[in-house]
Amino acid sequence: MLDVRRLQVLRAVVTSGSVTAAAAHLGYTPSAISQQVAALEKQAGVALLERVGRGVRPTAAGRLLTEHAAAIGRQLAAAEAALADLREGRTGRLAVRYFATAGSTLVAPALARIRADFPGLRVDLRMTDPDDPLPEVARGHADLAIVVRPRDKRHDGVRLVHLLDDAYRVVLPTGHRLAAKRAIDLAELAGERWVGSESPGPCLDTVLEACAAAGFSPDFAVESGDYATAQGFVAAGLGVSMIPLMGLAGRHPGTVVRRVRNPEPVRAVHAAVRDASLGQPAVEGLLAALRAATM
Template sequence: MLDVHRLRVFRSVVASGSVQAAAANLGYTPSAISQHLTALQRETGLALLARAGRGLRPTAAGHALAAEAERVLARLGAAESLIADLRAGRTGALSIAYFASVGAAWMPLVVRHILSEHPGVRLDLQLREQIPDSREERADIQVVVARSGFDPGSGFTAEHLLDDPYVAVLPAGHRLAGRTEVDLADLADEGWVDNDFARGWCRDNLIEACTAAGFSPAFRVEAHDYPTALAFVAAGIGPTVLPALGAAHLPSGVTCVRLVRPTPMRSIHTVVHDAVEHAPAVRTAVAALRAAATAVGPTR
């Protein structure tokens, strides 16, 4: 079994680039650092470091072990934090991942509800658009956009929360601004403001809807997020089309109009780790997310 302390020393050497720097960072003598490295290489049977001038550089095997050591030590740190919480009488930690528009529209109230019910819980909030491939990197709860009936993976359970329709946000005085709804094709000749720099699922969904309406949107300018896109609309640059949750907080000088024929839609789900689904804080968090979705309404 690998010695965790030697892994920490090795990671410090790789990060700092030399035995002397690692010794200074860790408060050890260079001789002690060298002894730990020699023992680790003997323990693994691998050449992990090579000379590079006055310093050291990891070999290919060293790079691989350093990356894995980072993950192992992070998980060990999380376990140590949990033990400290339990010893102090706190209820432990809860990690929640969510995407940006849910963060602005739902998470402040969700977090307030969790902390009012469980004041001792330590929250780890993560802004994340995709579900990580690695189980170890996944949060206890993640709010995701996905197609209905998607597979969340073994050991996780998905629950549908809301179908979030897309809307058109138009500058004040736009020719369509006075309508209660517009056909998606009515925007075919407009110069759009793009709002999905990541080119994620939400944008793909919108492009599919435009294709179904018989056109491809002409993007005039690209924004990296919804608030910036809305600011561009308010400046009169052009319309943008985004999910209704992203239009929850509109700046002055714009108006929001429902889209029809077709109405692009994204489905929002929670994904809960089965190992923690019965934990009180998890149940409170999921209930708060359900309440937030219900308050918005299933179809606007």
């Protein structure tokens, strides 16, 4: 197999017209250039240069290899430029996973910003509800995911970057006995029928842990697959529900929303990023855009 570096040395000799000029151009000694050409001739099995006065000129084989060396040089330059674009985040692919309520509030404005900064970047964007996207990040199937996790939770190979704390509110029917209060102690909801708004996982765990701290376990009379449906069930008088602020963008007219205290359930929203992806310009740019979207 022909050596690419030696091909470029031959090209320098042919284009400059002499071994001495090629040596000066490449920063080698003339003897080093001659050795490289001799080694290439041995690989090729044919003479590549012939002497003409004080200079040299290529043989037919030398001209052929010089033309190919020029093509290889252009390809290498194109490869280096493409690699630089990829390394700097100007091109490439970024796989992002998110849950539904983070879509419009966090992901959409963040992606609008990063696409302005990295116009050649392709974003593979997928919603994962009700599945937990963190394993996709851990396995390398995604570069970044929006997840709910406790503030101090750690995962091998994955960095959790805190974005915001999303407090839960209690959603009551308009005629409920507690609807006139501005803030409700969580223990006051112990005897209520509940409308479930969360699938099993970190979000539901946040509510259950808060209720346990208040001394009770919720009595779920109805299960709902999303926040809008849960509000409809509440408005129909089927129970009360706990919904995070990010899930209350559209409020049902038949309900009232009140703050909860003692304790206030709060889910911590993070960006989960592979340790190996940290430092990449596109990933760091997306993290900065997500932080900006929380302000």
